[in-house]
Amino acid sequence: MRYELYYWSGIQGRGEYVRLALEDAGVDYVDVARERGDNAIMPFLRGRQEGALPFAPPFLKAGRLVIAQTVTILAYLGPHLGLVPGGQSAEIYAQQLQMTISDFIVEIHDTHHPIAASQYYEEQRTAARKRSQVFREERLPKFLAYFEQVIERGNGRQALSRHSYVDLSLFQLISGLDYAFPNAMRRMQKRIPRLRALAERVAERPNIAAYLASPRRIPFNEEGIFRHYAELDPTR
Amino acid sequence: MRYELYYWSGIQGRGEYVRLALEDAGVDYVDVARERGDNAIMPFLRGRQEGALPFAPPFLKAGRLVIAQTVTILAYLGPHLGLVPGGQSAEIYAQQLQMTISDFIVEIHDTHHPIAASQYYEEQRTAARKRSQVFREERLPKFLAYFEQVIERGNGRQALSRHSYVDLSLFQLISGLDYAFPNAMRRMQKRIPRLRALAERVAERPNIAAYLASPRRIPFNEEGIFRHYAELDPTR
Numbered sequence: 001m002r003y004e005l006y007y008w009s010g011i012q013g014r015g016e017y018v019r020l021a022l023e024d025a026g027v028d029y030v031d032v033a034r035e036r037g038d039n040a041i042m043p044f045l046r047g048r049q050e051g052a053l054p055f056a057p058p059f060l061k062a063g064r065l066v067i068a069q070t071v072t073i074l075a076y077l078g079p080h081l082g083l084v085p086g087g088q089s090a091e092i093y094a095q096q097l098q099m100t101i102s103d104f105i106v107e108i109h110d111t112h113h114p115i116a117a118s119q120y121y122e123e124q125r126t127a128a129r130k131r132s133q134v135f136r137e138e139r140l141p142k143f144l145a146y147f148e149q150v151i152e153r154g155n156g157r158q159a160l161s162r163h164s165y166v167d168l169s170l171f172q173l174i175s176g177l178d179y180a181f182p183n184a185m186r187r188m189q190k191r192i193p194r195l196r197a198l199a200e201r202v203a204e205r206p207n208i209a210a211y212l213a214s215p216r217r218i219p220f221n222e223e224g225i226f227r228h229y230a231e232l233d234p235t236r
Numbered sequence: 237m238r239y240e241l242y243y244w245s246g247i248q249g250r251g252e253y254v255r256l257a258l259e260d261a262g263v264d265y266v267d268v269a270r271e272r273g274d275n276a277i278m279p280f281l282r283g284r285q286e287g288a289l290p291f292a293p294p295f296l297k298a299g300r301l302v303i304a305q306t307v308t309i310l311a312y313l314g315p316h317l318g319l320v321p322g323g324q325s326a327e328i329y330a331q332q333l334q335m336t337i338s339d340f341i342v343e344i345h346d347t348h349h350p351i352a353a354s355q356y357y358e359e360q361r362t363a364a365r366k367r368s369q370v371f372r373e374e375r376l377p378k379f380l381a382y383f384e385q386v387i388e389r390g391n392g393r394q395a396l397s398r399h400s401y402v403d404l405s406l407f408q409l410i411s412g413l414d415y416a417f418p419n420a421m422r423r424m425q426k427r428i429p430r431l432r433a434l435a436e437r438v439a440e441r442p443n444i445a446a447y448l449a450s451p452r453r454i455p456f457n458e459e460g461i462f463r464h465y466a467e468l469d470p471t472r
Contacts, residue, residue, distance in 0.1 A: 069335035
């Protein structure tokens, strides 16, 4: 089966977590909006297609199934792509971790858009500075310490005992945070050795290395979730 | 099996979506922190227990399984409690809808806490007023119109063709929004007839009606997700 991924063509965004899974598994897929333009997304959002109604991209077409929401797409793809350890308990844990990654992504996005996604960054800079400070001092350490602890506990057990889509998403998180908050991430460096090792391991996987070096990997930019604004990431 | 729900004892919060499912199904469960105090939650968060590590409550103990994240808990409970239509396609759609409800809940919470969950409302009132205006004018209509359309399409098809945990969560959303934003919800009234009918139907289900009238239902208050601050919900 040829999977069809629908996501905005100009950013990594939430679509990237799905792209990484499809690329890592080496399966046949088409990144629809990058081939045919973002307009290809609209009929689904307007309810002109059969099946599930997505609230927003990304969504995946797998045969007749339309699946929206990154966590749900990955929970579906995991067993099909061999990207989750076998057994109900591991599948549930992987999904729970992906949900927490999803919560973290919202908080990362809201550092630069704390008031309205529909308004420019420049219109909400004062609030963005405040929210980013709380993010750097409280939320970033809390989330990263949590995932570090999960890896520490997971060795040889349940989730993360084998390569999974959660690993791919954690790689994406670390990459994006290094881009958006290089100073804050430098200060976290010694506290996340297992996350660093995981991210390096993922980057060296042949299919992922090939993908990252290809034009299919959209560079980080200031339209996506991970944005670098120097004033939101001071050196101290 | 006796389910154990772990959630803060003083608020409805995210735990309420799980409580409604357990109550509607009429199964045996214990609301642990309400019986033994919030301290009963801590060993799990500190990693002193076997199994999955929760990032935050709510989490559910089902035999030896520890399941965190509301969406994941409901995806697990749905088939066990008869609270999702049969078949993979319906289960996926229900989970996708619950994910979107989850996204909506974050936005509802952030109307009163746009800067930091760890700070008082009074410390972020200026940003809260701005974010709430965008919420009332853009986000609230967009999410409610989406769910209204889902119900319209769903009749006789896939998800929402039968009673499910998604119905219970939509009931909770409508109830909470009526509490927090009565004026904004009055202005939405004519545009959500199907959501209104669904919420009334859920409230009349015998187990739900009994639950709502019982002391187990914690009243809405200004510690939870749905808070009523008059300045965030002007009459016009």
